[in-house]
Amino acid sequence: MPDETTTRAKPASRRWSSLSRLRELPALPRLLLLTQLAFNIGFYLVVPFLATHLAEDLAMAGWAIGIVLGVRTFSQQGMFALGGALSDRFGIRPTVLTGCALRVLGFVVLAAAGDFATVLAGTVLIGFAAALFSPAVESALAERGTDLEERGIITRTELFGLFAVCGEVGAVTGPLLGAALLGVDFALTCSVAAGVFVLILLAHARMLPRGTREPRPFLAGWARIARNRTFLVFAAAYSAYLLSYNQLYLALPVELGRAGAGWALGWMFALASVLVVLGQLPLASWARSGLGAGRALPLGFGLLSLSFAAVAAWAPWPPLPGGFALAPAVCFVVLLSFGQMLAVPVAQDLVPRLADGEDLGSHFGFLSSAGGLAVLLGSGGVGGLLDLAGRPGPLAVVPWLVLAALPALGGVVLLVLARRSARP
Template identity: 35%
Template sequence: MSASASPMDDRSRRRGLNGLLVYTFFMVSGFAMLMPLVAVHYVNDLGFAAAAVGLALAVRQLTQQGLALVGGLLSDRYGARRMICLGVLLRALGFASLAFAGDLPALLAAMVLSALGGALFEAPYQASIAALTTTQTRPRYYAISNWVSGVATTLGPLIGVALLRFDFRVVCLVAAACFALNFVVALALLPRVEMPDRAPPSRGLGLVWRDTRFLRLVGLMMLYWFVAIQINISFPLLAQRLTGDVASVGLMFAVSAGLTVALQYLLVRWLERRWTSAQVLVAGVSLMSLAVGAIGLVSGYAAFLACVAAFSVGALMTRPTQQTLIAELADPRALGTYLGVSSLSLAVGGGLGNVAGGWLIDVAATRHWPWLPWAVFCAIGLLSAFGLSALLRGRVPRAQAALS
């Protein structure tokens, strides 16, 4: 299904898509250099309970993805670029304020402000990609975009850890600067992506509400995000506990992102020539679930990194395929609304995953049950894979034509 947006020539589309790749790089770099270090800084440096930091991360997740629907509705109504510009400025302000947050209320306030910015730019950003690509070009573009994300995710934590040698505030301010720079990128490179018929929000919501298959997909993706989000909460905490060195967190993310850079485009392209997008998604979720379950059986950092590597391969299989499936199932008359609703999967699943991840890590340490969090994550992930297999079996065409 091709997106429907205001008419533009091929040159404008290419310029816009290239601009979105630049935007993606700075967006992911800014996020990746700061967010994984939040748990480490507040738990180990300031003495916060892991559950309290998990709560703050969950508030950000729930606020951003929970309100992404609002960003999608506003995008359909007022245009994607306008919402992106406003959103990245709010995110920059939120990250800058995090530099001066020394207690839980201030941490929560900074997280909420950052989340409001993300809520405004996330759905318009995704809607812009869907509107500027076609059914034929979309899978390949998502693979390239995720490769760029992998490069940024590789560099981001390494830069963050390096800046942490100076001060956590420096990390926050540099991350904020990445989003301030994206304001310039959006103004200079992104075209005006607007729906041809600016219908009232109720019409888009009605289209989504009647689309039961899309809503079931959103529900199952909540379970997926519950597991996927652990790389930002449970994984960093375990990495530092295994080594006693914050640099191990950066190395963990470097391994994960390095695999994404090396394999993202070629592996997904190879798989989607042989499997449907749905099969790639289910296989990726299954691999992630088994890898996270295996973490509960290891005791050394090297074995932990091996599990992280397997988890990362599963993640790089799922990212472009779930994006493609969501874009293909979205009604082109209300792209922003559909993509805003799809963000609820990350809002609910990711929010619960952050809270449960921090809490389960605390319980495992107190009760001396190191396997507990990872067994729970594995079971939930496999449940998601089973549900996705049942929902999507035989209903999604092969992407071979698009990728060959």
């Protein structure tokens, strides 16, 4: 695994304002970044409120709602590898445009859905659209990032850091708009989301270049991945990140419940978003140019592990009085966010190098699907263990220590990979 501690890109300005950095970029990379913002706005307009709509408006049973949400997750996260392979086979432009069109269709179907089968069809379209769209956009960003780094405009790691910031802003804005629209009508919310993706489709149809290379065989990227043992180990170790970050939605509410502060969940999400928006760019730059991948990735995963260990230290004891009861949850969110900000842009920057610049869609898609599989397999076991953490006691530390061990193991594996690749 490469460990470059220096970079050719030396931007004239070291301002960390996301807006100023966006202005420095050419039109196409800027479009890709703003697309991530709009993509998340459109997605989070609807999906966080889907379960409420199904239960209250359509009177669906709990098992039906669970199937719909599970199928949505699988059709998105589980299909990333397929979407990436399609991107390599047919090119970035047609894959992105098809993904946008499918998501528009999915929201239109969901707006009109009044029964389980139609809801399921719209949900599958929405999920699979992301599986087509995201790996293609990430591979396009990696290709453009290489050029921008060579021209000294921005490093590829910083570009992926901006990508994360734009996604986070969209993830915060979408639910706020969705909550406002939900009081009017769920169909209207879906229609607005569809409109957002129509705009994304038109912008990409106008600005994405047409492919000039010959289409590759459909399974060529998967064959390269199967032969690339370093990338396979890297993907397995990196999947601990997505499982860890998913605990914002699974483990954090349990800890807040133990502290008697369930009301603070929204504030914890807001804290995580603010940290990413303000801290992602300087941390991405430091990770790339100051630490190098071989140190930034293990350090980031170490912070992920420490975030769970911090809660474990408090779990056996009764909550502290007043606002101090939130201290373990705040430590958890802060450490988890800093670990994510250090590790993720560096890992995304490494993918093109580990792939030798070939079949990037397949590699990005495989990396996402590996993380999705880790969440699918790990969430059930973790969810069962978290029952022990709901109240203070000696056993309350067990789930948090198990969760701490997973990114710690991933960080050790990444450290070993880095040291092996550094040898002559």
